[in-house]
Amino acid sequence: LATLQGDVTFTVFSNISRGLLEKHKLIYGFLLAVAICKECDEINDDQLNFILKGPSSRNYSLDDKPAYATDNQWYSCRFLEVHFPSFDKLSASLRESIDVEIQDYKEDLSPAPKPVGSSKSWNQLLSASEKLMLIAALKEESLVIGVTEFIRLKLGKQFTEPPKNTTLPSLYEDISATTPLVFVLSPGSDPMTALIKFAQDKEYAEKLHSISLGQGQGPAAEALIKSGTKHGHWIFLQNCHLATSWMESMEKIVNNIAMGIESTHEGFRLYLSSMPVKTFPISVLQNSVKVTNEPPKGLRANLVRSLNDLDVGSFE
CATH class of the missing domain: 3.40.50.300 (P-loop containing nucleotide triphosphate hydrolases)
Incomplete structure (x- = not known):
């Protein structure tokens, strides 16, 4: 049954994506992956909204913000701490290494110029969708790469490659x-x-x-x-x-x-x-x-x- 579901999903994906412009194919693949993950309770609307829009509230003091972090990074971290238990003490960890890995994507997200050690293993503690949230918070420019690897992880490598049914x-x-x-x-x-x-x-x-x-x-x-x-x-x-x-x-x-x-x-x-x-x-x-x-x-x-x-x- 799982094989049948996978084949049907890929057939639908291929037939639709071949009619999309390149800039829209990644978005479609991500939406498809999210829809499937929602059915398995692997991601919810609050998490998705943060990935797409960032923090919905910025009512946080900047007094404790380290000089190397931007205002947006600080607001995002504080928001994640308050609304998502998985990110407890995130703002206090900014000076440390914050290593995350999604398939072939591996990066230290710490904004500190010289991160020192790591008191929490964020890569082990966070799910794939939560890692995307962390990338969106601390290194938004890497989000496209992260999303691509998220699709590969949840759907398969073929969902990130050009469709072969375009000849x-x-x-x-x-x-x-x-x-x-x-x-x-x-x-x-x-x-x-x-x-x-x-x-x-x-x-x-x-x-x-x-x-x-x-x-x-x-x-x-x-x-x-x-x-x-x-x-x-x-x-x-x-x-x-x-x-x-x-x-x-x-x-x-x-x-x-x-x-x-x-x-x-x-x-x-x-x-x-x-x-x-x-x-x-x-x-x-x-x-x-x-x-x-x-x-x-x-x-x-x-x-x-x-x-x-x-x-x-x-x-x-």
């Missing part, structure tokens, strides 16, 4: 004549080249038709879709964000296809590309497969993505 062959398995594929664009990205190559691999290059949307291109796009649904062609509507006035018409067309109101050839596929804009129809997003065309951050992530894009057959 066109993989995406094609999830779309159909009634389910379009939406490319969420980022500056400088263009999925057209990859789509042409994929169409060639599927021996569909001659049936791939594209149009770049803009002012006055709505009727031409509508005619292209109508022809595609009849003859089983692939239709690619590029830059939907530039055809704001036609979005309502496109929404009706796509919804009619999805609901079977329009007769559709089983070979028909609809591809759309758009920058993330508010004018793009919500119903189309809800009824489509979405993928971002944004390169992942980091050398390793980019190498993994490049390797995933390679055709295994080319090595044989």
Whole structure:
């Protein structure tokens, strides 16, 4: 049962995260980890609120604050002492080493320039979620790294890596004549080249038709879709964000296809590309497969993505 739950969780995570921008993927992974931890009573709302927002009260005297600690660090420590028993005598320990470890993240959080010893083993006393609270209190700049390792600890390493189901062959398995594929664009990205190559691999290059949307291109796009649904062609509507006035018409067309109101050839596929804009129809997003065309951050992530894009057959 645990294996089944893990597989289902990762499948849902992969299908959603492939449509998110890079800056949102870590947030989504953290929210998923928190939701699962809540079910196991491993984190509560008060702890989460502190991690995200810091202390809700700052009515504490600064008289005893050491010179090396910032006001915010002091307020955070005092708040933790008062509201969470696990952090008893935290403010008195600031001059000592405060070592914490979450997976590969290991750091001394003490603000003191030269920490002396340690009267409490904070790493042993605190849970993973409490360690995140301590990082948020004393070294907020390390919170992103801490959150990443928290996700790895609670969900697994694969939840912090770029999804592998973003290649066109993989995406094609999830779309159909009634389910379009939406490319969420980022500056400088263009999925057209990859789509042409994929169409060639599927021996569909001659049936791939594209149009770049803009002012006055709505009727031409509508005619292209109508022809595609009849003859089983692939239709690619590029830059939907530039055809704001036609979005309502496109929404009706796509919804009619999805609901079977329009007769559709089983070979028909609809591809759309758009920058993330508010004018793009919500119903189309809800009824489509979405993928971002944004390169992942980091050398390793980019190498993994490049390797995933390679055709295994080319090595044989």
